[in-house]
Amino acid sequence: MDDLDELMTLTTVMSLNNGVLRKRDHRTSRATFDRLVRSGAIVRVLPGTFVNAQLMTSRLTRCAAALASYPGSLLWGPDAVAAHTRALDETAFGVHDAVRLVHHQSRYAAPGVHWTRRTVPTEHQIRIDGLRCASASYLAVDAAAKDHGALIERFLRIGLVKPAELPDVLPALANTKGHRERCRVVRASQDNPWSGxxxxxxxxxxxxxxxxxxxxxxxxxxxxxxxxxxxxxxxxxxxxxxxxxxxxxxxxxxxxxxxxxxxxxxxxxxxxxxxxxxxxxxxxxxxxxxxxxxxxxxxxxxxxxxxxxxxxxxxx
The missing domain is CATH 3.40.960.10 (VSR Endonuclease)
Incomplete structure (x- = not known):
């Protein structure tokens, strides 16, 4: 494969992966990869993970990069909510911003990543635009421990969840903090409230x-x-x-x-x-x-x- 073919391959892969390239996935194209780095066409954002320089401020791209760097992790918190509502790129990713991820094991802190330790059951893991993410029902029920049902109401209002789906999440969160409040909110959500x-x-x-x-x-x-x-x-x-x-x-x-x-x-x-x-x-x-x-x-x-x-x- 000549340099031009390698460049086209890398460019295509990056486009299909929300603007993200991992160096270890392209060992046979190392020279071409390094030229892209030196030219400034791609920029390292996490260990071994690079993004299209033109997408450095894209929150979707930065989320994709974080997920590529940490296999087994899922989007969490506001980033996961934004993924579900297709709003990741409504605000630019700033210099001091961080992607929120969840994983079943402890992870070392890394610049640009905030971790939550939690085991999210397989049945509550989905993909949105190629991004691994906790399901809408799981996110909403988990959040109910602190937001008194605000996220549940929002997701019910826009049709991301249905009342009947919410109780099925509770067993997966049975041993987590605030579970009594979650149960109360889920019971009160069975009549489909769209606001407080x-x-x-x-x-x-x-x-x-x-x-x-x-x-x-x-x-x-x-x-x-x-x-x-x-x-x-x-x-x-x-x-x-x-x-x-x-x-x-x-x-x-x-x-x-x-x-x-x-x-x-x-x-x-x-x-x-x-x-x-x-x-x-x-x-x-x-x-x-x-x-x-x-x-x-x-x-x-x-x-x-x-x-x-x-x-x-x-x-x-």
Missing amino acids: GERRLQELLRRHRITGWVANAELVVNGRRCFPDVLFEAARLVLEFDGYGVHTKTDVFESDRRRQNALVIGDYRILRYTWKQLTEDPDMVIAEVRTMLARQITSDPGGSEADEAERPSDRT
């Missing part, structure tokens, strides 16, 4: 044994797809949580108004609640919900007994 406010609203409904609802289920009204925070279909009642930080954004504000109008036109009634109302005046919230649900029973001329007979089975 929705979780609080659902907990309030369960505590007062108000049943017959679903959360964030698709509802098509006059051709418009909606995902009500809480829907009592039999009563045609929708409960919405309004978080100030999200709902004051212009695009969200406009979308909410269009959705509410579509629901009203479709003969759905809507109650909206804020975090302050849920936490400081929960009795008012429950009283209003009960009042609206009672109207379902009394509004039918057939009488309350007929309504009760036709109501769907309560959901626990």
Whole structure:
């Protein structure tokens, strides 16, 4: 193989591996490899691992380089979350940044790498764009020990996990710190909360044994797809949580108004609640919900007994 063929081979391999080359994989092309180094076309970032110089600030490339340097490791923490959400390259990799990896054995500290010691079961290991990574469900359940379900809610909202997948992760984390909190959060996540406010609203409904609802289920009204925070279909009642930080954004504000109008036109009634109302005046919230649900029973001329007979089975 002549120099040009070797150069094309190395360039192709680097392109297929997210801009990464390992020196030990190309011993027969050592001279060509060294010329690439001397020319500045590739740059050493970890022992024996080089990256395309033009991709030095690519977080995806730097993650790929770290994984190539440490076989058996997986992306962890924010880097793993960014890989799942295809957001690794939304922020540049800085001079003082580090890739977060997890491995079942202790590893020596290396510049640009932060380690977590953890055995991630094989069934919770996946590849994303060629990068080894812990699964979305494993990451979300693990994080629940500290974030009280924020990552679970985010992944549920964007469809990366489903509520039924979460309990399957718990046995793998049984002996780790914060497991009691994880179990609590996973139980509270079975009703598909997409935010902390929705979780609080659902907990309030369960505590007062108000049943017959679903959360964030698709509802098509006059051709418009909606995902009500809480829907009592039999009563045609929708409960919405309004978080100030999200709902004051212009695009969200406009979308909410269009959705509410579509629901009203479709003969759905809507109650909206804020975090302050849920936490400081929960009795008012429950009283209003009960009042609206009672109207379902009394509004039918057939009488309350007929309504009760036709109501769907309560959901626990």
